Structure formats: C-alpha cells, structure tokens
Amino acid sequence: MKFTLFNRVAGLRAGQHAVVTGGSSGLGLALARRFAARGLSVTLVARTETHLASAAADIVSAVPTAVIDYIPVDVADGSAVEAAFDELPAGLDVLVNSAGILREGYFERLAAIDFRTVMDVNFFGAVNTIRATLPRLKRRGGRIVNIASVAGLTGVFGYTPYCASKHALVGFTDALRFELNPQGVGVQLVCPGEFDSPMVDALELTRTPENRQHTLTIPKLGIDELADATVSGIDGGHQLIIPGAKTNVLVTAQRLAPGIANAIAQQRIAAVYRGPGL
Numbered sequence: 001m002k003f004t005l006f007n008r009v010a011g012l013r014a015g016q017h018a019v020v021t022g023g024s025s026g027l028g029l030a031l032a033r034r035f036a037a038r039g040l041s042v043t044l045v046a047r048t049e050t051h052l053a054s055a056a057a058d059i060v061s062a063v064p065t066a067v068i069d070y071i072p073v074d075v076a077d078g079s080a081v082e083a084a085f086d087e088l089p090a091g092l093d094v095l096v097n098s099a100g101i102l103r104e105g106y107f108e109r110l111a112a113i114d115f116r117t118v119m120d121v122n123f124f125g126a127v128n129t130i131r132a133t134l135p136r137l138k139r140r141g142g143r144i145v146n147i148a149s150v151a152g153l154t155g156v157f158g159y160t161p162y163c164a165s166k167h168a169l170v171g172f173t174d175a176l177r178f179e180l181n182p183q184g185v186g187v188q189l190v191c192p193g194e195f196d197s198p199m200v201d202a203l204e205l206t207r208t209p210e211n212r213q214h215t216l217t218i219p220k221l222g223i224d225e226l227a228d229a230t231v232s233g234i235d236g237g238h239q240l241i242i243p244g245a246k247t248n249v250l251v252t253a254q255r256l257a258p259g260i261a262n263a264i265a266q267q268r269i270a271a272v273y274r275g276p277g278l
C-alpha cells in the first residue's frame with residue numbers, strides 16, 4: 001500500500017507515456033503539445049481521424065522531437081474503447097480525460113437525448129477510458145487527470161445536462177482517488193472556467209443571454225494561460241486544479257458562501273432574463 005502526503009502525485013518526466021482523450025482540439029491538444037515538449041510520448045484520442053492526424057502533425061511541427069500516436073474511438077462506447085486501447089503499451093503514466101461535449105439551453109427546450117448524450121461522453125467516457133487503462137496505470141504508478149469544469153462545482157444557467165455530467169465526474173473522481181491512491185495511482189481533477197476553444201466558438205452561436213450573463217462572473221482564460229496553469233497543477237501533484245488565480249478565488253468564495261453567490265448570480269440573470277418562452 002502506498003500513501004502519499006495529501007495524495008500528492010510526482011511531477012511529469014521525460015520518457016513517460018500519456019494518453020489524452022479530446023487530444024485533437026482545445027485543451028486536450030494544448031496539453032498534448034506541452035507534454036510532448038516535456039519529452040513525454042503522447043497518444044491522442046478522439047472520434048474524427050482527420051482531426052487527430054492534423055493535431056499530431058501540428059504537435060510535431062511545433063516539437064520536432066515529439067513522439068505522437070493517435071487512436072480514433074468514441075469514448076462513450078465502452079467496448080470500442082476496450083478494443084481500441086488494446087494497442088497501447090503495457091505501461092501507462094498519464095491518462096487525461098479531456099473529451100467532452102456541451103449542450104446549452106433552457107431545460108424545457110432540451111430533449112431527453114441531450115442529457116443522455118452529454119452524460120455518455122462527459123461522465124461515462126471517463127469511466128470507460130479509466131476501466132480500459134487501469135491495469136497499465138497501476139503497473140507504472142501512473143496518474144489520471146479528469147477535466148471537469150467550474151460547472152462541476154456550481155450550477156450554471158442553461159447547463160442542466162452539462163452541470164449534471166460534470167458534477168458526476170467530480171464525484172466519481174473524488175471517490176476514485178480514495179480507492180486508487182493506496183494502489184499508487186494518482187487522481188487529479190481540473191475544473192476550468194470558460195476558455196477560448198472550438199467548444200465555446202460553437203456555444204456562442206446559440207447560447208442563451210442568461211447563460212452568457214451568468215458565465216461572465218468568472219473571467220474567460222486564453223487557451224495558453226489555461227493549459228500552462230493546468231500543466232503546472234498536474235506537475236505540482238495537486239488534487240484539485242482550478243486554473244487562473246482570479247477564477248480560483250471566485251470559485252472558492254462561491255463554495256464558501258453559496259447563498260450570497262447565488263443571490264448575486266440571480267440578480268445578474270434577472271437583468272437579461274428571457275426564459276424558454278413556453
């Protein structure tokens with residue numbers, strides 16, 4: 001049995017191998033590029049093969065020494081993940097679960113399938129990849145890094161499916177840590193606020209005014225600032241990483257005084273309230 005003080009995990013090292021789901025875009029790609037620059041070999045995972053190939057080429061052009069591979073698979077499909085991950089080497093040092101999707105809208109206007117799809121990818125996707133890699137992670141005393149969200153720690157207008165999936169991921173991660181840490185596997189949780197990425201570009205096309213107003217409470221980070229802060233938290237072995245000093249303070253305050261935070265948020269939302277119009 002191996003316990004580390006405060007469950008801290010050792011730093012990243014050259015020669016380690018990382019699997020990054022959602023590695024073809026946004027935060028996953030930005031983390032993969034940083035891992036490659038640190039001398040880790042990286043396997044990118046996402047559904048779209050062409051995007052994976054261009055992400056791999058993008059990393060190699062930035063880091064000519066990079067060793068990058070990719071696996072096209074839908075993380076929501078547990079058996080497909082098991083089969084596809086068969087080709088991974090026997091030992092694995094880092095699993096980052098960054099694959100994620102977003103559905104924003106009024107609860108009454110969302111369909112039941114929106115809830116299922118978001119849970120399937122954002123929550124069960126992580127469960128599936130962890131199940132498929134755990135023996136490899138145990139062999140190397142590796143670490144799991146789950147990318148949740150500030151929306152996994154608090155409620156956000158318009159994010160009923162997304163908040164549910166990210167709260168599930170947060171609870172799962174915090175419970176799993178107790179089981180895996182004694183077996184030498186680190187479990188880290190990242191809860192970013194909004195940051196620039198294709199996910200947010202798509203959101204901007206349809207988002208409700210209430211959601212836009214509510215999310216303005218937390219500063220939006222650029223992808224480089226976000227990825228640098230995330231790698232620094234991963235490297236520092238932190239259990240909970242909330243990238244960005246201001247975001248960290250605001251989220252901590254929200255969690256300490258939820259009544260006040262909710263009252264302020266409700267007031268901001270009221271100023272732009274439109275509602276589902278049903």
Ligand SMILES: NC(=O)c1ccc[n+]([C@@H]2O[C@H](COP(=O)([O-])OP(=O)(O)OC[C@H]3O[C@@H](n4cnc5c(N)ncnc54)[C@H](OP(=O)(O)O)[C@@H]3O)[C@@H](O)[C@H]2O)c1
Pocket residue numbers: 021022023024025026027028045046047048049051073074075076097098099100101121125147148149150191192193194195196197198199200
């Ligand atoms: N952007 C934000 O403001 C924000 C804030 C907080 C937390 N987050 C979280 O951070 C993570 C990364 O977000 P991002 O903004 O970087 O997203 P992004 O740019 O939209 O990238 C999402 C990645 O996930 C992959 N993916 C989606 N569904 C998948 C599936 N079923 N199976 C395998 N791969 C799948 C996508 O590739 P394919 O589509 O080709 O599969 C893509 O590589 C997500 O978990 C997100 O919820 C984002």
